[in-house]
Amino acid sequence: MKNSKLLSVLSVLVVVMMLLSACGTAAPAAPAEEAAKPLRVAVVMPSATTDMAFSQSMYSALVAVQKEMGGEAKMEIKYSENMFKVPDAAAALRDYASQGFDIVIGHGSQYGASIEEIAKDFPETVFAWGTDVNTFGLPNVYAYTAAAQEGGYVNGVMAAMVSQSKQIGVTGPVEVGDAKTYIDGFVQGVASVDPSITVNKTWTGSFSDVALMTEAAKTHIAAGADVLTGSSQSVVGSIGAAKENGAVMWFGTQSDQASLADKLVVASQVYDWSAMIKQIIANKAEGKLGGETFVLQLKNDGLKITFNAGYNLPAEVKAAAEAAIEGIKSGAITVEP
Amino acid sequence: MSQDTVVKNESSQPNKEKPKWDELLLKTSMPFLAMFTALLIGAVVLLLLQVNPFEAYAAIFVGVFGSVSGLTQSLVKATPLLMVGLGICIAFRASVINIGAEGQIILGALGATSWALAFKEWPAWALIPSTLVVSFLAGSVWGFIPGYLKARFKVNEILSTVMLNAIALQLMNMLVRGPLIDQAGVAAGTYLAQSEKLPETSWLARLIPQSLLNTGTFIAIGMAILVYIFLWRTTIGFRIRAVGLNPDASRYSGINVPFYQALSLTLAGGFAGLAGAIEVMGVHHRLLEGITSGYGFSGIVAALFGGLHPLGLIPASWLFGSLLVGADKMQRAVQVPSALIDVLLGLVVLFVVGSAYLSKKWAANRLSNSKKANGAQS
Amino acid sequence: MEQVLSQAVLVGIITSAIRLATPYIFASIGEAFSQTSGVVNLGVDGIMLVGAFMAYYVVLKTGNVWFAVLAAMLVGIAMGLLMSFISVSMRAEQGISGIGLYMLGLGLSSLLFKVLVGSVQTIEGFKPLDIPFLADIPVIGEIFFKNSLPVYVAFLLIPAAWWFLEKTTWGLKIRAVGQNPAAADSLGVDVIKVRYFAVTFGAVLASLAGASLSTALVNLFQENLTAGLGFIAVALVYFGGWKPVGILVGALLFSTVNAFQLWMQVLGVDIPSDVAVMLPYLLTIVALVAVTSRIRPPAALNKPFDRGEN
Incomplete structure (x- = not known):
């Protein structure tokens, strides 16, 4: 019995140490500090920001736009990833809207019903969601999809x-x-x-x-x-x-x-949402909050074929x-x- | 007849109903103590991620209990957990581990969607109850299969339910990209993996504006009471518990053990199926991919938190639902990777399940002490 | 149909099946050790994920696959001790502690991946290793002797595990504490210690199963890389009736049908892809029904041992 107790104490120690050592080298997840009222954008995504696919395409676009606008001081980005459970995503979307985010993006076709309900309750907030084409006839909802x-x-x-x-x-x-x-x-x-x-x-x-x-x-x-x-x-x-x-x-x-x-890798079709995001931001400055469907196409440079230099x-x-x-x-x- | 009473005595022993108040206090406080310890380790991880643990945990608490939206969200979350947990509870009472709830939820959701879309023109008073019944039946079919295989061929239920979960998922894939696909998505060229919206006559009424809370929560609570009556006040329920407590004694007293185990799995499937229906009819109003949200597994955890008792499940699933909602709120408030939530939940589950022994041991010590005081007697 | 059964396709199916079976064999044999001693560990998938990440991370940073194997074993020991502590010492309900372990492993591996690596990158893991002479045999050499090291190890594990469980004192002890812990205890076997050993050894194999995936079969890591593979591995233990050979049969059956359905799709056989994907799961159940298992489970399976109560 004594032996097993010792073992159990040891096992807990090992796990704790594992956690400690593994996270010790972790890069800091620096929280964005709000300075002079930046534009606040929140995005809810079904998979990880690092998935090399759908969610990453949106997250990289947001980061690119942020950089172009002048960094975190001008544009704040908050994200919720791995939100494949729709009720969780709905909660996230509503929370972001009620926290006063200017633009709330639901980056998953399964979020449609949630967007439709929440957007009605926050008429001042811009909502964008995809991939789909339905803005539900609401003046503050954008829909987007990729051809x-x-x-x-x-x-x-x-x-x-x-x-x-x-x-x-x-x-x-x-x-x-x-x-x-x-x-x-x-x-x-x-x-x-x-x-x-x-x-x-x-x-x-x-x-x-x-x-x-x-x-x-x-x-x-x-x-x-x-x-x-x-x-x-x-x-x-x-x-x-x-x-x-x-x-x-x-x-x-x-x-x-x-x-x-x-x-x-010969070439990749890349979803580039940055033009769309910039359009949404520009529209907002002019007082337009939604009611439009964006389709990423080759024609509008939303879709790009990147040839691999290698x-x-x-x-x-x-x-x-x-x-x-x-x-x-x-x-x-x-x-x- | 006399053998029947033997079983009765055997079974009445472990669940003697009136525990002493201090025992009860310990029993209820131990899980919280364990949860606290788990969160303490979580705090270390948070510190390593350079996040203030107080800020993070405050976000959980304020997020869940500080607003109407937090409270309703946790109830929305608790509803399927309660429903699935009830099934887990029935199966566990017959000493069957049901890890097939994921598949059973899918079957219930498929049944509800197909039925509601097929009988669109029915009035709500006919459509809602019939859809619920169909989803219960659909889920119970997915519980009956492993139950029958276990009873007839001694196929282990863990094996069959794991396989059936995968089969159910493919079945849903097939239907949702085929006959059930939303024709609007086909017309728009998006081919999204979701069904058409259900007719409004099949929706479960929303209770509070700006929230997803719906009458499904009441259905789940009602079911919990029914399951309690079923397990503790009916002969069939008694036999199910007897099978779980002592299969050998049950067999000698003439109870058909495999039959009752199969029955418990079938019922478990039915309740998981209802959970699927409530998600479809009350929350999403359509079938979409990822409908199970992992409730099939978190329902098992909720069932444990509730002491595998239908009534205990009501507060337990609410508590666990709150934890899930709070963890999400924390992720948003301090922007940590969402994987941290799984780490925290895993630790909480491990510590809570591990702590059960400590309170049991303490109670046993007390019992043996009092026995000594009353003179040796077995 | 004749195209489906051509020699090239058959060779392809078997080669694929052997690769696909590898992680299942590691994990299922590990789970068999655990269950033979009386402990159901449903957390295999979580252990696999942590092992897969650790091995991947070490290769990414050092380029050395042997360090990776060592890291996977260490992390397997840690997870195994944790599972043992909760399930054996604290006598927890095993079905639930396993799910807790799964959540912890899933979260931990994803969290570490996120903070330490960030984005998906491929690595140079174990390279294919042709066995001299044997690899030159037509057909057979192609199928069996041109794999990477973890594949060979997985298949050698079958006789090794059989020998250990059936022919050594430790194997006897493991079986004894799984059949009748009270009797074993009265004969002086330290039930707790034996179960700690079996569970931890099982966890090391599960961790190696994950490592075989991330450093030999797919050569990368992604969040939730195993996608529930560990649960199938647990199921295969029941299929195999807790016997290494039975597990081999189960793992090969499942993997062969899986490889077969992929080939059917590639060859354009006209069945819905969803039905094709269902086949391995369906046939595993059907096969078990057809042979009607007569093997009895370890009598004390899923029952914590408490000396005081007996």
């Missing part, structure tokens, strides 16, 4: 041209939302170059199962694919699989994924991609979502 199929198409054009094996693999989570529209656009892009190329799709049924996503990518590679793409925060596993193989190319979406495999993209492929971008912008090419 992911457009960048998907451009990625598809490039993928078809760089593929040697004429076989392309798509690793998706669940066939909904922009995971679906991106991939539909991608398939159309491939077909526009060479209809004989086979595009095989796998769905893991989960937005977070990295292990299965990795294996899905490896399966595509074993089946002969030499180009991969995919969507959701779990595709980091697919990129890892491509990197391990060393000769398989990757096309990214949502965030710039080049940092994960700098030799193999990958040596043949000139004719890049030219074809740029032609596709121009075609979509001008309306000469239409991509069905």
Whole structure:
């Protein structure tokens, strides 16, 4: 008995020390100090700010706008991440609004009903939410969405041209939302170059199962694919699989994924929300609080194709991609979502 | 008949109803003491993150108890916890661990959504009760399967419920991107993973303006009282508890042990299903991905906090709901990574579950002392 | 259909299955130790996450996979001692203490990742290790002998665990305290100590399961990397009837069906992807029903031992 008591005391000590040592080196999460009434922006996101995908795209855009405006003194950003539980997100949105934030962003399509209810109670506050197109007829609500199929198409054009094996693999989570529209656009892009190329799709049924996503990518590679793409925060596993193989190319979406495999990521479709955020801020200065839907498109620079400098993209492929971008912008090419 | 009384005696021993007041005090204060210790360790973590723990914990307290919105939010949170916890409680009483509530919530939500959308034109007095019944049935199917497999094939319920959770999730994926998908999302080209909005006649009435609090909370409290009556005042309830307390004695006295274990799992599934329905009908008004919000697991914790007693569950789920809401408020107030909330909750659960023994041991000491005083007698 | 059954596809399925099974084998064998001694540990997923993060972080900072293995083992010991303290010394309700441990592990790994790393980065973990000569055998070499070290270790763990549990005194003690702790106690076995050992050893294996994921199979870390894999691992222990060989069968069955469904999707077989994803879960249940397990669980499973009461 004595022995076990000693052990138990030890175990507690070990855990405490683990906590201590691990957090000791932690960088300080400096709370933003309010000086001369900065613009206050709050954002509620379903996944982590570091997901290399949907949530990160919004958070980076906010930080970029903040930097442009002159730092924390001019613009305060508060965020709540991993709010995949809708009632929690609703509570967060309401709290931020009642704390007097100027702009409250609900960055998840599941937050619609909450936004609709809360926005009515805070007519002075600007609300923005997405991805969806519905502003509920309220004058202080913006909706936003991304025409992911457009960048998907451009990625598809490039993928078809760089593929040697004429076989392309798509690793998706669940066939909904922009995971679906991106991939539909991608398939159309491939077909526009060479209809004989086979595009095989796998769905893991989960937005977070990295292990299965990795294996899905490896399966595509074993089946002969030499180009991969995919969507959701779990595709980091697919990129890892491509990197391990060393000769398989990757096309990214949502965030710039080049940092994960700098030799193999050809290009990424990046959601750039910063123009939209700046527009919302400018509108607010003029007294307009909402009632508009933003669609990120190539045309309005909300969607950007970032070519990875580390990958040596043949000139004719890049030219074809740029032609596709121009075609979509001008309306000469239409991509069905 | 005489054997039946044997079981009765066996079962009445561990839950002798009238505890001494100091024992009761200890029993109720121990979890708080444990929670306090856990939060103390949490304070160290907060300090390391360069956050003032007083400010952080004040945010929890003020956030939950300092405003109407905080109070209503914790009740909204407590409702599914209570509902799921009731099911966990019934299963636990029959010594079955139900970790399948996640899947059962999904089935209940699917059942409620499909039914309410199929009979849109029904008036509220017919639609709301029938939808609730359907969701209970749908959830109980997902409880019946592991129950039947356990009774008939001795398939361990942890294995089957873990697998069924995954299957339920895929089932929801399939329906919500197929037959149940919101056609407005298809028309707008967004293909969001959510169903059409339910008809207003199926909504549970909201109770306080600017909050999500709805009549589902009353339904849950009503159910808790029903479950209490069921477990302690009916023969079936008595047999379920007897099975849990002493399966061997129950078997000798002619109770069909596998049957009652399967029954308890089926009922547990039903209550989790109702939780899913209340989320759909009272909170979201539609089915969307992530509908379970992890209540299937946090419901287990709430059930423990409530001493696995239906009535104890009412304050316990409210308390645990408050903790969840408060932790979120703290995250917003001091802007720490949300993962810290899981760390805190994990510590609280570990310390509370660990502390139960200390109060039990203390009570046992007292008992043996009083026995000695009364002369040895077993 | 003939395409589905071609040799290349079969080889692909088995190669995938072996990789997929690796973390399950580590974690399930670990859980088997714990449960054989009478302690259900539902916190496997949390331990895996902490182990996965620690190993990943060490590789990221030092580039040395052996330090990573050591770090994962240490953190496994810490988590195991915590679980033992709560479940064995404090005699807690095991189903619930496990869930507490899971929450703690999930939170701790995400928090550390957030403050120490910040964003997803890939690492150079264990490299594929061709076994000399054996790797050159056609087909078989391709499938079995071109994996990374953790994969080999996982499969060697099966006979090792069997030997330890069945043939050594310590194994006997573990089984004894799981079957009849009171009797074991009266024979002079320190029940508490044996359970501490079994639970902690199990936690070390769970931690290594996480490490195999983050440093060999996916070579990165992300919040909630395991996505519930640890719960499946617990389920597989019941499938395997607490026997290492049974666990191997369960892990391979689950993984093979999973690999099979991925291949079906890649080959464009016309079934809904959701149904395909369901298959491994469904077939695991069906398989268990079909063979109707006759194996009895450790009699004292899930029952805390209290010397005073007996």
